[in-house]
Amino acid sequence: MTSIILASSSPRRRELLSNFNINTVIVKPNVGEKVLEGEAPEQVAMSLSFEKASEVAKVFSNGEIILGADTIVWCDGKILGKPKDEDEAMEMIKFLNNKEHEVITGLCLIKAGTNLKIIDYERTIVKFRNLSYHKIERYIKTKEYADKAGAYGIQGYGSLLVEYIRGCYFNIVGLPIAKLDYLLDKYFNVSLL
Secondary structure, eight states, X not given: OOEEEEXXXXXXXXXXXXXXXXXXXXXXXXXXXXXXXXXXXXXHHHHHHHHHXXXXXXXXOSSOEEEEEEEEEEETTEEEOOOSSXXXXXXXXXHHTTOEEEEEEEEEEEETTSXXXXXXXXXEEEEEOOOOHHHHHHHHHTTTTTTOGGGOOTTTGGGGGEEEEESOHHHHHTOOHHHHHHHHHHHHOOOOO
C-alpha cells in the first residue's frame, strides 16, 4: 500500500483519504497563510498548498509523496478564509446568503528527494439558499463554522444552507478526490483505487 504524507492538520482531509487504498501519514506544516494583494484566487490556493507541501517535504528524502492542499472561498472579488470568531463567521454567512460563490482547492504533490512537483486546483460553484437571519443565527450556534473556509461545512449542518452545487462535492469538503487520483495516477503511477 502506498503512503502519502499529508501536509495538513485537517481532519476532513485525513478522513477522505482513509476511504481509499492509501496509507496516510499526517505531518502538520508550520507555515503562515499569507495572501498577496491582487493575486487571483486560484493562485492563492495553489501557492498556499505549495508552501505547505514544500515545508513538510524538507524532512523527507526517499521518494515519499507529499500532499499539500488549501481551500478558499471566493465571492464578489473577496477571499473568505477561516473565520477568527463567531462574529466573523456570521458576517461571512450573511455575505454568502442567496449568492453563488466559488470553492477553490489548490493541490500540490511533491516527490521527496526529486524535482517532481505538481501544482493544480479544482473549482466548484456553490449557491446558498435565501436564508433568514434566524436560520443563519441557528447555524452559527452549531459552531460548525470553526476552522472552515467560508465559515461552513457542507458535509454537516452546512448542507442546509446550500441550494445547489456545480462541480466536485469533495472539493467543498476540502480535497477534490477525483482530481487527486488523476494527478497521482498521471505523474506518480499511484491509484487511489
